[in-house]
Amino acid sequence: MFAAHVASFAGASEPTAIDLRAAASPWLGARRTDGELSTPDGVGRFAEFEHGYVYWHPDTDAHAIPTAIMDKYAELDWETGPLGYPTTEHSELPDPRGSGPGLAQTFQGGIVYRRAAQPGYWVHGAIGARWAAAGYENGELGWPASDETAHDDGVYQSFEFGRIYWVPEQIVALRNSGEPDTPLGRPA
Template sequence: MTLTAPAFNARFMLSNSRSSRFGASVTNAYWHTEEGNASAVQLAGFCGNPANNASYHDIVRDGIVCHVVDDDYASWSVLNANPSSYNLCFAGSRAAWTEAQWMARADDIRVAVWLTLEVCRRKGTIATEILAEGGGRYRRGSGIADHAYVTKVLGIGNHTDLGLGFPWWFAKQILAEYLAPEPVKPVVLNAIDEEYKRIGAEGSWLGKRITQGESDCRTRGGKFAEFENGSIYWSPETGAKAIPTLLLGAYANRDYENGPLGYPIGDHTVLTGPDGNAWGDVQGFEGGPLYRKYGQTGYRVHGLILATWRRADFENGELGWPTSDEIALANGDIVQHFERGDVFYSPTGTVALRPQDGPDQHFPIAH
């Protein structure tokens, strides 16, 4: 493991807001948002009072790292998962942040990766891999995730941070840099060709290449190339990702990379229904994921409406698949239609309703 510390100012503000690990092995690292605008020092001071019943091992903001709980102890961060976890919080952050807002804190993400890997090295029991797959989905196991993993995968609590805008792709990039046995050398291959080879070239679902070379996109110096069953889009910020033909129609309807979706940031994923059979697709884009049920067009779901849909178990839940994009209402609120209900957004939050004769019925969605 090659670790070269990024620049930060460490402060030791050790607190008694902690517990014994009771012999538990530390198997996971979880990252958190503050849901406020405190500095690292201010949040560490809050965690220093045991009466507040909250603490983290490390707190990061603007190049300041506050060590609050020694990682030989459990912090008070994730309820029953405390004994087996290391916990780090980004002070002054929110789960509703967009990817752009998170990337403005890119240096802090780099620091978080380094601190977490140091704990992995000392403990030797945490897998040095990120479990987040994007779109609110995770692989179960030992590794690095966030508070939403504890809620969705372990079934503990109801927190949703870091939020769907967190750039896990960037964290994985930094993780790969730190884990490289020697400095990463530039790859000579064209990025789109490299992605094509990664997928499986002509033997993959993309099929044969149609265009020779790459075509220019309209924004941010991006490129794309066409294949039998899809296209690969690339930008300097997002790298290269393939989009299948059946999602390209929905992408085109939203003006490709020039529209609200932006460039793809995740791999295309086939979704399976309750019977285990494939019944749709999802792919992550800068402006939110694009979901498409087979036989229908695709729709973008993002922000707090996506968070509400996630709490309702996405397409497998009571709301079902999206049947529209967001629609602006005359009063300034927003509604998005789903197969069996609607989700309304206003500055005060979101509500899911089931249309019926008389007053609409609330969906019982956990918060």
């Protein structure tokens, strides 16, 4: 409250949610956007920085997205696509197999995972829930290795050590173990 009064007295505008998130995220680097830009829905706003972006929406607040996650976000049409707006800050995830840390960030429509030196992949829905039950990237299936792919009457997603198939009313996880692959048991 005091800072707002001082800013008002000095003729400066009160900092926005994007300004506050950027100040709390020094890894973003220098600001590239003069002010904030409107998103296509006319409700949200964003600003570009040297190493990422900050997106704000009244339903999700302001969250910074690193450039490494932005590649997948852009591929899926930013906030107008199936991901929607970010709902958390990104997390660094250690890789027990030694390829360096990965990143994960949650959006309204799922999570983007990006392993070091690999592309990002979108995990969501029933496949995402099954992968979570298997222990995420540290479980038997490992890191995502693709986005969902259409297959017959359903979809599947490849992971480092297997695949998860979804067809209406059924989901099956398989671990690569030679021929044939081994189905993972249902989590308790």
